[in-house]
């Protein structure tokens with residue numbers, strides 16, 4: 001049980017706080033435990049079952065046993081169960097938000113927003129479950145009839161990150177279940193409590209045992225569990241959201257079993273402001289795009305390119321906006337910048353800031369960790385001007401509250417700079433010139449382009465990247481494609 005000073009002691013429904021893994025509808029304690037901490041205070045929140053390879057094998061077997069009954073439910077039956085899960089997620093939005101803020105740190109309003117966002121994938125795919133249609137094709141011979149079926153691919157595995165502890169899970173589990181596939185989830189070791197609470201609500205919704213399994217594991221056991229999920233021939237699809245580095249490892253591990261892969265990987269988003277932009281709108285969009293989740297999202301702008309003509313005005317206005325940010329514990333009213341998830345995250349931001357300054361960047365706001373605040377895992381929202389392409393922040397994903405501003409002259413200069421990366425997830429630009437909007441949108445090598453907006457994700461759009469930012473799309477009607485297999489039927493002897 002959480003100690004009563006813990007934010008989790010205020011849950012309206014304490015039974016949502018689960019700390020064991022879930023296999024075949026049973027909560028599993030495993031051999032050891034690992035601690036989960038509040039990144040804002042450093043205090044221990046709970047200890048969670050540290051499951052391993054044998055538990056992963058058991059979960060795969062349970063999913064395989066559950067598959068026949070789940071796949072033979074009608075689309076409407078699966079849809080109804082997903083809708084019930086959605087209703088329960090929303091009914092417990094406050095508690096799920098509180099659990100999320102406690103273990104991930106994002107401000108409570110933002111956490112509750114993620115609960116609604118995560119739940120929206122369950123709502124969306126509850127509807128999409130009824131639209132997984134096949135085809136009939138013109139026959140090439142009147143004695144034949146040609147059909148195309150779309151059938152569930154089979155047992156799916158999902159490995160997910162800590163920065164969106166619910167949405168990155170439901171964005172995978174909802175389409176899998178909708179398509180008729182059971183799932184084994186391995187959530188991030190830093191944020192397992194949200195995943196377990198969502199799994200508890202799935203059970204309450206009536207999703208049968210074995211259809212949704214959760215393998216909680218610490219960093220070392222996650223590697224071992226991942227190897228089992230990748231090596232299993234029963235697992236026919238692996239969906240991973242996380243760093244490109246780990247994505248490469250999992251992709252290689254899946255090669256021997258030729259699994260279908262969905263990869264949502266790292267980003268390095270450019271944010272381009274042209275001379276013809278609405279300056280105030282660009283400043284608002286830049287702040288939203290950079291400092292959401294304290295800069296810890298895959299689609300956060302990582303590089304700010306501002307055209308000569310408005311460079312000084314943008315720098316001044318943006319710096320003034322960033323100075324209004326309020327850093328603190330996510331449970332405090334008015335706080336919009338929470339802690340970074342762990343010390344390594346702080347060290348990376350500091351490394352990027354120090355490198356930029358050493359190479360000539362000018363600090364306008366922030367620049368340092370707030371070592372005296374709480375756990376010491378808070379970093380000042382930071383802005384530097386005069387950034388250049390040789391800096392680490394131009395090449396690496398900072399994944400923190402650091403905004404380097406680069407100056408550019410021509411439209412082509414901006415496009416070339418924006419595309420000079422192996423990543424291709426999200427990109428943004430501000431312009432009110434309709435010709436430029438089409439020229440630049442078509443030239444940017446990214447899976448997603450925000451034009452005069454700083455936030456672009458929602459459940460019914462195809463979310464994903466190109467180049468080394470991943471494979472496939474999540475959400476939208478495209479999001480079901482990775483969970484079905486296409487089967488062609490050729491029926492002869494029709495005229496006999």
Ligand SMILES: NC(=O)c1ccc[n+]([C@@H]2O[C@H](COP(=O)([O-])OP(=O)(O)OC[C@H]3O[C@@H](n4cnc5c(N)ncnc54)[C@H](O)[C@@H]3O)[C@@H](O)[C@H]2O)c1
Nearest residue numbers: 160161162187188222223226242243246264265266267298
């Ligand atoms: N494209 C997207 O939609 C998206 C969304 C969120 C985060 N991300 C990316 O994720 C990264 C930050 O998240 P993170 O630090 O959790 O990423 P990470 O790659 O370190 O970890 C992600 C998950 O993979 C697990 N993992 C790590 N190494 C593993 C291994 N060898 N075998 C099996 N599992 C392993 C972790 O336990 C965790 O559950 C950033 O690069 C961010 O851009 C991308």
Ligand SMILES: O=C[C@H](O)CS(=O)(=O)O
Nearest residue numbers: 163164296297298299457
């Ligand atoms: O960081 C990962 C998320 O996919 C970002 S978003 O909430 O989907 O935009």
